[in-house]
Amino acid sequence: DIQMTQSPSTLSASVGDRVTITCRASQSISTWLAWYQQKPGKAPNLLIYEASTLESGVPSRFSGSGSGTEFTLTISSLQPDDFATYYCQQYDNYPWTFGQGTKVEIK
Amino acid sequence: QVQLQESGPGLVKPSETLSLTCIVSGDSINSYYWSWIRQPAGKGLEWVGRVYNRGNTKYNPSLKSRVTMSLDTSKKQLSLKLSSVTAADTAVYYCARVKLSGAWGAFDYWGQGILVTVSS
Numbered sequence: 001d002i003q004m005t006q007s008p009s010t011l012s013a014s015v016g017d018r019v020t021i022t023c024r025a026s027q028s029i030s031t032w033l034a035w036y037q038q039k040p041g042k043a044p045n046l047l048i049y050e051a052s053t054l055e056s057g058v059p060s061r062f063s064g065s066g067s068g069t070e071f072t073l074t075i076s077s078l079q080p081d082d083f084a085t086y087y088c089q090q091y092d093n094y095p096w097t098f099g100q101g102t103k104v105e106i107k
Numbered sequence: 108q109v110q111l112q113e114s115g116p117g118l119v120k121p122s123e124t125l126s127l128t129c130i131v132s133g134d135s136i137n138s139y140y141w142s143w144i145r146q147p148a149g150k151g152l153e154w155v156g157r158v159y160n161r162g163n164t165k166y167n168p169s170l171k172s173r174v175t176m177s178l179d180t181s182k183k184q185l186s187l188k189l190s191s192v193t194a195a196d197t198a199v200y201y202c203a204r205v206k207l208s209g210a211w212g213a214f215d216y217w218g219q220g221i222l223v224t225v226s227s
Contacts, residue, residue, distance in 0.1 A: 034213035043217035091212020095167040
């Protein structure tokens with residue numbers, strides 16, 4: 001199985017901050033990576049797919065980059081609605097696997 | 108607007124079979140991969156498997172011997188059966204649609220999730 005490792009596990013930030021979350025794959029996954037946002041009690045919501053393509057309806061302050069084994073999700077200016085947990089997911093190989101999550105908290 | 112709705116028992120006894128269905132509305136069920144993903148309370152997401160058309164399935168090897176997924180295109184629903192459950196199978200179970208882009212594998216629509224507790 002491909003292991004997905006996110007860092008940090010928890011991130012404290014303020015409204016307006018630029019936030020970066022890293023996701024590393026245990027082997028190359030090309031650009032077959034998605035990012036999700038999950039709020040408590042809700043299903044995850046797709047933000048980014050194919051490492052850098054913004055899903056329709058997602059604010060442009062979210063962006064993704066990377067290829068191979070290292071990927072980043074950036075929020076250019078953190079908004080109150082962005083405090084949530086973020087997951088990366090690879091779909092290069094079965095079984096599809098998720099990172100352990102990064103919780104973005106209010107500083 | 109695509110909508111997914113999971114249903115099934117919220118409580119299953121150990122060693123029995125967990126059975127869930129997911130009804131899809133707002134789009135065809137035929138042309139997509141459909142997946143089940145689960146999440147134990149306070150923990151991360153685990154992909155259970157995916158189904159496409161008749162009998163085209165891929166399962167997580169960690170569950171493979173216990174899981175069966177199927178599609179009923181006439182009812183526009185997918186189903187999940189997980190046998191010989193233990194407390195470790197207690198989780199919120201989500202059904203999700205796989206986005207048709209590139210290498211299919213990102214989940215663009217999710218159900219709201221259903222909590223299944225395994226307990227006697």
